[in-house]
Amino acid sequence: TMAYKETLQKKSVPQLIAIAVRYFHKFIRTRDKDLPCISCGRYTKLQAGHFYSAGNHPSVRFNEDNVHGQCIQCNHFLSANLLPYRANLIKKIGQERVDKITLNVEMSKKFGFKWSRLFLIETILKYKGL
Numbered sequence: 285t286m287a288y289k290e291t292l293q294k295k296s297v298p299q300l301i302a303i304a305v306r307y308f309h310k311f312i313r314t315r316d317k318d319l320p321c322i323s324c325g326r327y328t329k330l331q332a333g334h335f336y337s338a339g340n341h342p343s344v345r346f347n348e349d350n351v352h353g354q355c356i357q358c359n360h361f362l363s364a365n366l367l368p369y370r371a372n373l374i375k376k377i378g379q380e381r382v383d384k385i386t387l388n389v390e391m392s393k394k395f396g397f398k399w400s401r402l403f404l405i406e407t408i409l410k411y412k413g414l
Contacts, residue, residue, distance in 0.1 A: 292405045300404035307411035308332070308346050316353030322372050323358035323365035333359040335369055336389050342399065343392035346407050349377050350385050 292300065312332035320327050333354025336344050344350040352373065358365035374382055 289405065289409065292408060293401075297399050297401060297404065300401065300408065301399065304346060304404050304407040304411070305338075307408055308351070311411045312348070312351050313353065315348075319353050321355040321358055322352040322376070323354055323362070323369045325368075325372075326355055326357075328355045330354060331356055331359045333364055333369070335364070335366070335373055336385060337364065341389050341392070343397045344385055344388055347385060347388065349381050352376070 292303070295303070309332035313330055316322075316330055319330075321330060322333060330353035332351050334341075334345070335350050335352070338345040341350075352369075354364070354369070358369070370382075
């Protein structure tokens, strides 16, 4: 709604990121709820696990190809368990899409990355509606 969009306009960038994370992670958990953990293959309660970490690679924080259902063991305790994650990610979305994420990460490292308020608001509205 327009009123909600106006409310978002008044938020700080960190507040917008936090709101976007909440809705985006919920989308990932819902999308992958019937799938096994992308790293270990166990069927269990899943978190939104990032292939390229959200903290180090903000440009792909809300990239659906970069984030998949992952168990807490792999995501948290094994620091994303990246070797099997990568192999299973390629099986799931294909090498070309994995390369696209990598290119995005490399470009943002080279040219820098800055959050756009508009992008964050659009991300919130997109995933809130699901």
